[in-house]
Amino acid sequence: MMRSRLWLTVACLLATIGSAVAQKQGGTLRVTHRDNPPSASLLEEATISTLMPFMAVFNNLVVFDPASRENRLDRVVPDLATSWALTDDDRTLTFQLRDGIKWHDGKPFTSADVKCTFDIASGKVNGKLRKNPHKTWWFNIKDVATDGDTKVVFHLTDPQPSIMALLAAGFSPIYPCHVAAAEMRTHPIGTGPFKFVEFKQNESIKLVRNADYWKPGRPYLDAIEYTIIPNRATMLLAMATGKFDLTFTTDLTPELTKSLQEQAPATQCVLQPTGTQGNLLVNRERPPFDNEQIRKAMVLSIDRKAFSDILSRGIFEVGGVNMPPPEGHWGWSKEFMESVPGYGADVEKSRDEGRRIMKSLGYGPDNMLPLKVSTRNIPDYRDASVILIDHLKSVYIQGELEPLDSSVWYARLARKDFSVGMNVQGMSVDDPDAIFFENFLCGSERNYTSYCNADLEKKFHEQSQMKDIDARRKLVWEIDKTLQIDAARPVVFHAKAGTCWWPRVHGVNIAMNTIYNHWRFEDVWLDQ
Amino acid sequence: MLDYILRRLALMVLTLFGVSVAIFLLLRIVPGNIADILFDSAGLIDPAEKQQIIKDLGLDLPLVEQYARWIGGLAHGDLGFSYVSEKPVLDEILPRIPITARLAGLALLFAVCTGVPFGVISAVRQNTILDYVLRIFSLLFLSMPSFWLGLLVLMAFVNWFGILPIYDKAPATWGALALMLGVPAATVGLRSSALIMRLTRSSMLEVLRQDYVRTARSKGLSEGAVTFVHALRNAVLPVITTIGIETAFLFGGLIVTETVFNIPGVARFLVEAIRWRDYPMVQNLVMFIAIIVVMVNLIVDIAYMFVDPRIRLRA
Numbered sequence: 001m002m003r004s005r006l007w008l009t010v011a012c013l014l015a016t017i018g019s020a021v022a023q024k025q026g027g028t029l030r031v032t033h034r035d036n037p038p039s040a041s042l043l044e045e046a047t048i049s050t051l052m053p054f055m056a057v058f059n060n061l062v063v064f065d066p067a068s069r070e071n072r073l074d075r076v077v078p079d080l081a082t083s084w085a086l087t088d089d090d091r092t093l094t095f096q097l098r099d100g101i102k103w104h105d106g107k108p109f110t111s112a113d114v115k116c117t118f119d120i121a122s123g124k125v126n127g128k129l130r131k132n133p134h135k136t137w138w139f140n141i142k143d144v145a146t147d148g149d150t151k152v153v154f155h156l157t158d159p160q161p162s163i164m165a166l167l168a169a170g171f172s173p174i175y176p177c178h179v180a181a182a183e184m185r186t187h188p189i190g191t192g193p194f195k196f197v198e199f200k201q202n203e204s205i206k207l208v209r210n211a212d213y214w215k216p217g218r219p220y221l222d223a224i225e226y227t228i229i230p231n232r233a234t235m236l237l238a239m240a241t242g243k244f245d246l247t248f249t250t251d252l253t254p255e256l257t258k259s260l261q262e263q264a265p266a267t268q269c270v271l272q273p274t275g276t277q278g279n280l281l282v283n284r285e286r287p288p289f290d291n292e293q294i295r296k297a298m299v300l301s302i303d304r305k306a307f308s309d310i311l312s313r314g315i316f317e318v319g320g321v322n323m324p325p326p327e328g329h330w331g332w333s334k335e336f337m338e339s340v341p342g343y344g345a346d347v348e349k350s351r352d353e354g355r356r357i358m359k360s361l362g363y364g365p366d367n368m369l370p371l372k373v374s375t376r377n378i379p380d381y382r383d384a385s386v387i388l389i390d391h392l393k394s395v396y397i398q399g400e401l402e403p404l405d406s407s408v409w410y411a412r413l414a415r416k417d418f419s420v421g422m423n424v425q426g427m428s429v430d431d432p433d434a435i436f437f438e439n440f441l442c443g444s445e446r447n448y449t450s451y452c453n454a455d456l457e458k459k460f461h462e463q464s465q466m467k468d469i470d471a472r473r474k475l476v477w478e479i480d481k482t483l484q485i486d487a488a489r490p491v492v493f494h495a496k497a498g499t500c501w502w503p504r505v506h507g508v509n510i511a512m513n514t515i516y517n518h519w520r521f522e523d524v525w526l527d528q
Numbered sequence: 529m530l531d532y533i534l535r536r537l538a539l540m541v542l543t544l545f546g547v548s549v550a551i552f553l554l555l556r557i558v559p560g561n562i563a564d565i566l567f568d569s570a571g572l573i574d575p576a577e578k579q580q581i582i583k584d585l586g587l588d589l590p591l592v593e594q595y596a597r598w599i600g601g602l603a604h605g606d607l608g609f610s611y612v613s614e615k616p617v618l619d620e621i622l623p624r625i626p627i628t629a630r631l632a633g634l635a636l637l638f639a640v641c642t643g644v645p646f647g648v649i650s651a652v653r654q655n656t657i658l659d660y661v662l663r664i665f666s667l668l669f670l671s672m673p674s675f676w677l678g679l680l681v682l683m684a685f686v687n688w689f690g691i692l693p694i695y696d697k698a699p700a701t702w703g704a705l706a707l708m709l710g711v712p713a714a715t716v717g718l719r720s721s722a723l724i725m726r727l728t729r730s731s732m733l734e735v736l737r738q739d740y741v742r743t744a745r746s747k748g749l750s751e752g753a754v755t756f757v758h759a760l761r762n763a764v765l766p767v768i769t770t771i772g773i774e775t776a777f778l779f780g781g782l783i784v785t786e787t788v789f790n791i792p793g794v795a796r797f798l799v800e801a802i803r804w805r806d807y808p809m810v811q812n813l814v815m816f817i818a819i820i821v822v823m824v825n826l827i828v829d830i831a832y833m834f835v836d837p838r839i840r841l842r843a
Contacts, residue, residue, distance in 0.1 A: 036612075036800060038565075038566060038612065039612075130566065130577065130580075130581055131566060131567060131574060131577050131581075132574070132577070182614065185614060186613060186614050186615065199613075200623075200792070201610070201612065201613045201620060201800075202792060202796065202797055202800045203792035204697075204792075227790070229790050230787065231787050231788055231790065233679050233682075233788075234679075234682065234694060234787075234788055234789070234790050237682055237683065237686050237692050238692055238694060238790075240686065241686055241690065241691065241692045243692055243694070405559060405560060406560075406565065406568045406803075407559060407560020407561070407564040407565045407568065407805060408559045408560050408564065409568065410564065410567050410568055411560065411564045411567075414575065445574055
């Protein structure tokens with residue numbers, strides 16, 4: 001046993017030394033991009049279309065260990081902060097910052113930049129952001145204070161161990177105080193390994209190496225060029241012929257991933273959770289869906305395995321609001337999931353129960369409840385809605401598809417102008433704090449179904465303050481179970497998709513439980 | 529003749545005014561605006577933030593005032609700012625115009641250079657195997673949707689030659705440049721080529737039966753002189769009309785071709801701008817396209833006068 005461990009250690013050491021020697025400086029990494037990012041401002045966007053190309057321009061206070069394949073609280077490592085400390089009451093978090101760091105425009109980075117970033121991000125100060133989708137992440141920040149140029153202190157309302165996970169997320173970059181928010185949308189300035197060069201709408205994005213980067217010897221690449229290719233077939237052919245080195249993250253459905261590997265067997269691909277989940281939205285304020293029993297019957301009609309089989313040949317995962325294991329850290333175990341109503345293996349039994357409920361309310365095969373299933377008119381949403389309509393028939397509900405233009409979809413959700421909707425939603429951090437507060441807090445902007453449970457809300461705060469991971473997980477599972485039983489936003493599937501690259505690309509480390517937080521590219525190099 | 533051109537120019541101004549009103553109103557009738565779309569990517573709508581964006585962009589102003597601002601700016605060469613990129617519209621459009629113009633020009637050239645000769649050959653060799661083959665192919669190209677044909681062409685190049693002739697900012701060789709320009713142009717031009725070929729054929733067949741063609745033959749002129757000097761010159765009038773109309777249709781085809789071949793031209797950009805409800809961008813791009821189409825048709829009308837003396841005399 002001892003001997004095998006020794007050999008393993010030696011092998012790891014040799015591999016590390018070998019790869020260190022082999023790393024080459026230079027080259028331009030050519031990456032495909034799926035669509036035109038709405039802007040270059042990470043604080044103002046919630047889409048991976050912005051995050052993947054622009055994360056490399058910035059640094060955070062802390063990051064998830066780029067070498068680790070898991071985003072976990074115990075794998076948060078320093079970035080612009082060299083160290084951090086919590087006071088005994090866990091309410092004051094002090095960061096020691098790196099000295100001598102410069103923004104890409106040559107101005108010095110100081111603690112004032114950190115303060116101003118979080119004042120804007122938390123919505124305490126109007127920083128002229130056009131929108132602030134992650135404001136809810138910072139609900140617990142009472143105040144951010146500076147202590148000299150290299151120390152910054154976060155005062156928290158309550159203890160919140162997972163704030164470190166939120167600070168490590170790609171959407172939590174440090175912005176320069178001296179640059180206007182409007183400029184950050186078109187010409188971002190950061191301290192990161194790559195400098196912004198140009199963003200041509202619907203065409204390309206170009207970054208070049210930051211020669212003054214504070215990490216010695218990094219980055220390896222001279223430049224990164226993203227080419228926007230909205231047509232998937234063209235993108236696939238371009239990748240197969242080697243015109244590009246790396247695909248946009250999770251841009252390939254499981255089927256397309258397989259197709260690319262058949263066309264170009266040398267490519268390396270990873271199928272991973274996209275962080276997006278399909279969920280059912282039921283407007284609990286609109287009759288007859290204000291009746292808890294009808295909502296319950298709808299939930300019991302769902303055959304989650306059928307969704308996975310039809311949409312992805314069984315690759316999509318089933319779970320609650322948190323990403324299911326083995327990739328996710330907070331999702332239910334298989335055994336626990338069996339105990340959640342509607343998640344059992346016997347779908348017919350659940351549907352029998354659903355039919356019984358509907359019959360007791362006066363509905364039946366000859367008197368079906370008519371409803372409209374509203375959804376965005378894009379394939380991911382539409383396909384899932386069609387399956388949902390089919391499932392609802394099993395409990396005497398006759399659905400009609402109402403496809404809506406993207407421009408109308410969120411406006412309708414905000415006005416609560418829908419009865420039933422099929423939604424696909426992304427989660428950028430695998431942490432319950434990022435999910436519960438954003439989506440299920442009474443009155444939260446993203447709480448589309450207006451679900452409000454004061455008792456559960458107390459539990460949101462309780463889990464957020466827990467240090468013991470196992471105990472917290474237990475509570476999180478129970479909260480998740482209540483959310484599903486209450487049909488707050490029943491989760492139907494957790495999507496998976498593929499990212500591929502050619503063997504000449506080294507150092508791409510895809511995390512299992514996020515597509516969002518690993519795009520600094522400072523360790524990526526090209527063998528050519 | 530000058531009168532005729534001036535009359536056409538006056539009509540052109542009226543047409544452009546109509547287009548400007550139509551596009552302005554149509555864009556506002558379509559549900560959703562830039563504020564809705566911006567929040568789409570964030571997955572939520574904050575009513576206060578949305579209202580601020582609407583106010584900042586002047587979308588809360590009365591429609592007449594918005595229209596007057598746009599047309600007033602246009603008259604002074606100020607096309608406004610893109611809602612998405614927040615850059616001047618002109619800066620966004622200008623670099624894309626040469627890309628699309630080159631593609632459209634090449635496609636039209638391809639359509640004329642293949643359509644007219646094949647149409648003539650088909651007419652002269654009426655009811656021969658060559659005629660049948662040309663007619664079948666023309667029907668095939670007319671029936672095939674551009675996006676499907678484009679993808680088929682791309683796949684064929686990848687499978688047979690291992691290369692992909694999509695857009696490249698800096699093609700490595702002259703061959704790559706020729707492929708990058710030629711293949712999409714041919715793809716988009718095939719439909720027009722088929723149409724021109726069929727039109728040339730039917731027009732030629734009609735002319736070839738005319739008395740003056742028989743007279744020319746009886747005078748002992750060579751078959752080439754009869755076909756190209758006497759027949760084609762008279763048969764080409766409806767073809768010229770079609771070329772004018774096809775220029776407008778070409779933009780429709782270019783949208784698809786630019787998407788499939790990933791060409792960052794005006795046509796693809798217009799679709800994206802519509803999706804984003806980027807009013808200044810869409811309005812000005814549509815006006816630009818309208819000007820081109822109207823100008824081409826004016827050129828076609830003037831060309832009539834040179835080709836057909838009867839029109840010149842009537843004018």
